[in-house]
Amino acid sequence: MGQEPAGAGPDGHAARGVGGKGRVAIGDRVLNAGTPDRFRGLWGREIGVLPQEPWLSLDPLMRAETQIAEAHRLVRGLLPRVARARAASDLSELGLAEAGSRFPHQLSGGMAQRVAIAAARAGGARIVIADEPTKGLDAARRDEVADLLLSEMGQAGGLLIITHDLSLARRIGGRLIVLRAGQVVESGTTRDIFAAPGQAYTRELFAADPESWSPRPSAAHPGPAVVSAEDLALVRGQRTLFQGVSLKIAAGQVFGVTGPSGCGKSSLGDAILGLIPPAHGRIRRQGGAHPFAFQKLYQDPVAAFPRKRRIGEALADVVTMAGCAAREVDVLMESLGLDPKLLERRPGAVSGGELQRLSLLRVLLRKPAFIFADEPTSRLDPITQASVIRLVTGAADTDGIAVMIVSHDQALIRNTADSVLSLSEPGNEETALRHRHRASSLS
Template sequence: MNAPVRFQSLTVSGLEIRAGNTTIVRDVAFTLSHGRPVTLLGASGSGKSLVAHAIMGSLPSGLSARGIVKLDDDDLLAGSPTQTRARWGRTIAILPQEPWLALDPTMRIEGQVGEIHRYLHGLGPAEAGKSMRDDLAEVGLGDRTKAYPHELSGGMCQRVAIAATHAAGASLLIADEPTKGLDAALRDGVVDRLREEVDQGRLLLTITHDIEVAAALGGMIGVMLDGSLVEFGPADEVLDNPQHEYARALIAANPTRWPALALPTAGEPIVSATGLSKRFGERVLFDGFDIAVRRGEIVAIVGPSGCGKTTIGNILLGLVRPDSGEVQRSPGIAATRFQKLYQDPPAAFAPHQTLRQSFGDLLRLHCLAWAQAEASMRRFGLGQELLDRRPGEVSGGELQRFAILRALLLDPVFLFADEATSRLDPVTQKEVFAILIEAVRERGLGLLMVTHEAALAEKIASRILKLPA
């Protein structure tokens, strides 16, 4: 394998992104150099990921970029589409925000990582296989090489995407929300891997909502708001002494700084299960597990990635059958009032249908008024213009807010939130949980949440159930 070319710097100046005649990102400027990664923080929809895709040359249809984006002397915005695609994997690699969309559902993960070594780097089958196994072992999946993406948790799929991006060996690595859905140990492992990429001479641009990740990566931090870079400077200065009002609010909204929540006394169980057991192949996820979620309470399940947290919630909803055990729900309640918020929001929306069509179908089916949806959109900070976009044309955070809005429109009595705010910045996460907590208090909603954030669970959960690895 030939050693990849190493570039010295990425320079962004006067970057502007337009949707038709509307400017949605304006005057973004920063320099990324060896040993000094850049991390962009900010609200969902603030333009962070669009900046990354403008650099990559992979903006969604209908969007255009202008300004200066140079990798050394190579003008990334000046090339033809063919020249842009020729850089992908070889010069620039992106770790996308949604592993659900990044992985081929019909191919085992060994093939998806191994083909990069074979066809991008030209290795023979044996050498490519060894490199593939090394890559997957380094992200903790050395024993799952034969698995398909649907057999893995969301966090595991993210680690596969990380292994594939590392295998590409490009000079510039763009990591878009690389640690979402990962427990603290795996998150720290990913950060260590990204730091290794920097130490090996790669340029690193990271998009994240996780303030702890930004602090651990060091280098430079930029804070984006409404398409503008409102603060930029050394990581310790921005985190310890933010100057812009939004930057201060963002850092203050970290769950570690939330006040503890007091909920009223919970009512009768809305759903419960006893003696649950589940295995996949030879692997036992849990055995003899009991759980009950009552009206007006928040139950959190925490544990490492792949330990069975999501499977428990799916069993309570009837989406997965346990190998043994019994599930009971309160009688006389419509199935539509038992709802789920998916960890990967694209899994919950038809990809080729606009959000207006999706919500229109829902409202007609359940005889609900558009006024209800519009009022909820305002409350969730979602503009009307987003309705005419497809799911892949809005940010992951915006799509997750649409998913939460849609679930609450159906007046659920039980809501299974599977890492429901992992794509949201701390400010938006705090606002969304305020709405969910209000539903718990006022409607008697029973909320079961799966999270890797121990601090979040400790602040808002009535009870915490811990699953072992």
């Protein structure tokens, strides 16, 4: 755990074209890290890999259950009928019993992550490498996935977790390595390091956990409503995600939305932006706003940037469209802690955390009146997460931007938002709106 090295790829590893060195021993095999093609025969059978981005590991043309059954059949060697039964069982264990017939684009980020986990472990590999396996999952699902990975490992297996999630690291236990800029800062048993971190960076990392944040002061005088919704209901397919939701987000206000994976948090933001129609209710947006006034900060920045264009070229297009000064890119790059050299790279040569900050930069260039931030820090280490959240909330405080933050991290929302909406599982009779207003927030 720790900060991602500069130049890492979307999965946090070295960018494409960077060679490795050293040796890797797996059982009685010793492999040269400089010739990664020699590892190919181990994939799925000896080593299972769960990438950070489920959208890059799932086939967009295959239904969820079919993808998992294929791994059971082709890698583990099960008969087709048995493979399908195992796939259905895997989905049920992960709380996705009704998702088997859906395509990846029909799943929420957290649901897609769980499908990717099921597919990665279907081959029966003894060693599992999981890169941010609980990104985008609520606390209950996070713990379920951690327990599932540990149980799948068995007595003779191994589990390597790459994560920024301190709670996940605690639950997994075992040994812990803290990295910074590609260098080992500290290593030892997880219990000992959490009890008494020996290095200043490790202590700074732990202190940046949202559980340790001081609550953000509420806006004393919020401005007029930028968006509002009355008696909103949303349906996806044949499933009602929520109903009876009413809200109002004022200029300068930070509005938080929490709830379990698949409850409709992201869909609520999309409906407010006009990207999907509500099944019932009314949405009002501030009149007279410029064309770029309502912006979305996507949960998966990999899917939001053109893959074949350099980052600088994509941002130059935004500068032209928004009519802002090119120097604003440099100012925001510095405030977000981004190396200017990243502008010369394509998205595939930039880490997930860096790409998420570049996504925020792109949104801020458009001088929005409203930002829907969908899990904006799920790819960031705690220190960078804290700085990005300060920048987002600072935009609300200083520029009067209305901000809606969706997050599974209840501590982050609790210590950041002026008002909070909690959504429940679809079909739950208690899916009614539950607001928490802080002392001086919008009434």
